[in-house]
Amino acid sequence: MLKKLLSLYKNSYLLTSLPEKPLESHFVFFDGSSNQWISIPKEMVSDKEVHLLNTLFELVEYHPSQSSLGEDWHRFLLQNGPVPRQAFDGQYRFIQFHINGNAIDHQEIEAALKGFFVEDVVIVWESSTDGVVVEAKKQISLSDEELVSISETLESDFFIKTSFYIGKLYYFSTELPNQFLQEKDFFQFGIQRIVNTPILTYERVFPAYLAAHLPKELKQKISKDMIELFVHDPELFDSIKVFLENNSNASLTAKKLYIHRNTLQYRLDKFVEKTGIDLKDFYGAFTVFLACQLFEQES
Template sequence: MLRKLLSLYENSILLPKQPDHSYEQFFIFFDESQNEWIGIPKKEISEKELNLLKKLYELVDLQTSSLKTGSQSWYEFLYLKGPIPPSNTEAYFRMIQFHIKGDGINQNEIESALKGFFTDEVIIIWENVNRGVIIEEKKLISLSEKEFITLSETIESDFFIKISFYIGKIHLLSHDLPTYFYQEKEYFNFGKKNLGNTFNFAFERVFPAYLTYHLQDELKHKVKQELNEVFLDDQEMFSTIKVFLENNLNASMTAKKLYIHRNTLQYRIDKFVEKTGIQLKDFYGAFTVFLACLLFEQEQKK
């Protein structure tokens, strides 16, 4: 698609890799699917065209994307098939990807705020003006998933922006690390698109929905055949059962999140069990119903 833009904007330039210096007279756009960059002269783009291109591609902010030595080696390793960054033997890392929703982002201030939550030094790479990755060595890991929720809330209140995280798994520093990085990136993109207003993602949070989304149509039909009618007849029951399962069958927490009395919650659960014959406190029953909930939810979004 970027190559087609060359015919529309005669003075544009196609770049095989992210430019390492600023092009003051150009807007730089990145096509992730093709791993290509294009520079289009600012004077040739109207405001309406600029807004449209920003919807289709990532606008790269070269002014703020200059990388320090350590960040540069990691950027080349993860994104440009560069050599493994220098580190100790048998070093392990996890990558925490983040995405910011909002305008007027000051990357320096955001980066400073992010680093302030970690007890030791971490490397932060900005992929574009809204997205980046925090690289954390195993011995330095300090934040739990709950602490990332606090971090999200703090960033939102201080900067009036929404920030979401994907907390990656711990991996050995090897040539395979970029592969894991892009797989986690795929999960992150899926989670942001399909899991509602959640702002903190991890493999175990995303994968059940990812799995159901990619099930064969025949299997989807068999699962929906068992429970879809119950959920269609009573959407309130669907919401109740899904929240109950997501909260580890904790009645108090579920009732609090749904703003209902525990007796009301129990009535709805008993009604569901009576209609389906499936016991939610049985592992296999809970797993099957949760799978059906995810499929039903995906169907409703179509």
């Protein structure tokens, strides 16, 4: 099987032992039946092909090379290691990132990321495509808008799409790894379930996370009339969801949907007429937004 792959992927090669320092530009897969490894250039493999190969063979994950401080934080956050050097008793936050792409130069990405921060930050690589910026709270941090700008810059300069999760501020303690792992769980959920959103936060992810983990009997109590309305009118669903996500701001919602404000108002009035739910009421808006999350996930 591996020999056949050699003919499919140019510049790939077989290995009889696992390399200690593999090329960052290659994927390495292990075939247990032949006890061999194959190294395939990342640029030759699409994301779908990586997934397929990973079902047939074992993808060998390597942690990219990182600074000594990065190694300290990696051990502390992910391996139950000791307190990192230079850690202080102030506040920290974690900005996680996920890169959609294969041929990634980690040194270039790291240099680009650090260039956006005024203070020194530590970057910890968890895998070839995932990492976290460890930021000490010493002054005003980057805003959501600035992180959107970073994402756009990385896409234009390196032709990669990047998703970020902006964590909460935590005082340094031995609980920090558990707090980080909780945020990591939210981030993994967000990048799988929430589309077209480069910047994720706890507030953005938790409603969808809550909807996904509701017991089946509670999910069934969501108004069937509302769900059926969304099923038969996808444009109405999009309008309601974007309207609620933008703090019920009709002008901003119409702009994001590329429709006239009167068209949006017609759709909002139609929804209120059909369901009897007042979108201007907090409890009504909350109930509808939860229904939107459930409908989107079920769809």
